[in-house]
Structure formats: structure tokens, C-alpha cells
Amino acid sequence: LFDEPLSNLDAKLRVQMRSEIKELHQRLKTTTIYVTHDQVEAMTMADKIVVMRDGIIEQMGTPLDLYDRPLNTFVAGFIGSPSMNFINGAAADGGFKTTDGIQLPAVNVPANAAVYGIRPEHLHLDPNGIEIEVVVLEPTGSETQVIGRLGTQSINGIFRERITAQPGSKIKVAPDLSVVHLFDKDGKRVN
Numbered sequence: 001l002f003d004e005p006l007s008n009l010d011a012k013l014r015v016q017m018r019s020e021i022k023e024l025h026q027r028l029k030t031t032t033i034y035v036t037h038d039q040v041e042a043m044t045m046a047d048k049i050v051v052m053r054d055g056i057i058e059q060m061g062t063p064l065d066l067y068d069r070p071l072n073t074f075v076a077g078f079i080g081s082p083s084m085n086f087i088n089g090a091a092a093d094g095g096f097k098t099t100d101g102i103q104l105p106a107v108n109v110p111a112n113a114a115v116y117g118i119r120p121e122h123l124h125l126d127p128n129g130i131e132i133e134v135v136v137l138e139p140t141g142s143e144t145q146v147i148g149r150l151g152t153q154s155i156n157g158i159f160r161e162r163i164t165a166q167p168g169s170k171i172k173v174a175p176d177l178s179v180v181h182l183f184d185k186d187g188k189r190v191n
Contacts, residue, residue: 002034006041018044039079043067051075068179073187076117082145084181085155087116096182100151104130106180110190117181120145123157129174132157134165146171 002021006014022045025032036042042049043063050060051074059066059075070076076084089098091109096116098104104116132148132155139145139162146157148171157173165171182191 002032004036005034006036006038014041021045040081043079049079051078069189070117070181071189073115073117073183076181076183076189080119082120082156082158084117084119086183087118087150087153087155088114089116090114098151098153100153102130102151105175105177106182107177108191109182112184113182113190114185115183115187117183118175119179120156120158122176122179123155123159123173124176125159125161125163126172126174129172131170131172134167134169134171136167137163137165139163 005021006017009017018041021034025045034041034045046063048060049063049066051058051066053074059071063079066075066079070079070084073086077086087098087104089096089102089104091097091111091113093103094109096104096106096109096113098116106116130150132146132150134146134148135154136147137144138147142160144159144161144163146159146163146165148155148157163171180191181189184190
């Protein structure tokens with residue numbers, strides 16, 4: 001049983017120790033329970049993840065099962081860094097319309113869809129896409145994180161391209177439609 005074993009280490013040592021613990025687990029081939037609030041640790045070290053809230057299991061599965069098919073907004077927001085974008089709105093005109101009236105592309109939108117979920121890394125630059133206003137630009141070298149505004153709602157994107165936009169300027173983005181997540185008003189997955 002490991003209970004938050006890396007929480008007091010600096011970032012570089014955490015990565016090194018994560019690898020050592022994973023290698024040890026693979027070599028010993030023994031059941032290990034690893035408790036963490038760090039979802040990167042959970043994703044990189046687990047064979048199976050149990051996401052709990054208030055002592056109740058929200059979802060259990062492999063890391064990629066939880067990442068690709070979260071059952072609710074809690075799991076969707078917990079798995080992934082930065083977390084999934086949640087855009088409020090409703091099913092309309094064969095797609096999804098935000099509370100600001102912005103039409104978002106989606107396929108097979110159920111009538112009870114109230115939240116549009118898209119991971120930041122599943123947005124791409126597209127001259128024919130949806131216009132967002134850049135609020136903050138965070139270049140990290142290998143990628144650029146854009147914190148923006150879609151109408152009155154916040155939206156984050158992670159792009160491999162170099163982006164030179166300034167705060168206040170507009171960029172156009174499009175979601176990968178194969179990985180759009182739709183949730184009802186209670187946060188339960190509906191697609």
C-alpha cells in the first residue's frame with residue numbers, strides 16, 4: 001500500500017521515483033494499491049484506476065478507459081491535465097449550442113445534452129473553426145497552452161504549433177469530433 005508517497009518530492013525527483021516504483025511493481029508482479037490525488041501519477045502508474053468521490057466509486061477501469069470514456073463530468077474533469085473543457089448549452093439544430101448561442105460541431109447529439117466536453121489537446125487550429133478570444137498564452141517549448149474565452153465561457157487548448165497571438169486577439173479552433181463528450185444537466189455521459 002502506497003499512500004501519497006511522492007507528494008513531498010520536487011518535480012524532477014517525483015518523475016524519477018514514479019519510474020522506479022513502476023519498474024519495481026512490474027518486476028515483483030504483486031498487487032499494489034497506490035493512493036494519490038495526482039492524476040498524472042494515476043495515469044502513468046496504474047493498471048486499473050478507481051476514481052472516488054466522498055467515499056463512493058464514480059468509475060473504475062484502465063487509465064485510457066477513464067480518459068476516453070468518462071462516465072460523468074467528475075471523472076472527466078479529474079482525468080487529464082489540464083482538465084477537460086466543459087461548455088454549457090443545449091442540443092439545438094442537429095448540434096450543440098452554447099448558452100451564448102454559439103453553434104459547436106457535434107454528431108448524434110441527444111436531446112438531453114447540456115454540457116459539451118472537449119479535452120484541450122483535442123482542439124486544433126482551423127481557419128474555418130470557432131472563434132475564441134485569447135486570454136493567456138503559455139508556451140512551454142514543445143506545445144502552447146491557450147487559455148481563452150468562448151463567448152462568456154472559459155476554454156483551454158493545447159497546441160503543438162507555435163502560436164504568436166496576443167491576449168485579446170482571436171484564434172479559430174475546431175474540436176476533433178470523434179472525441180467530443182456530451183453530458184446531461186446532472187453530469188452523466190449521454191453519448
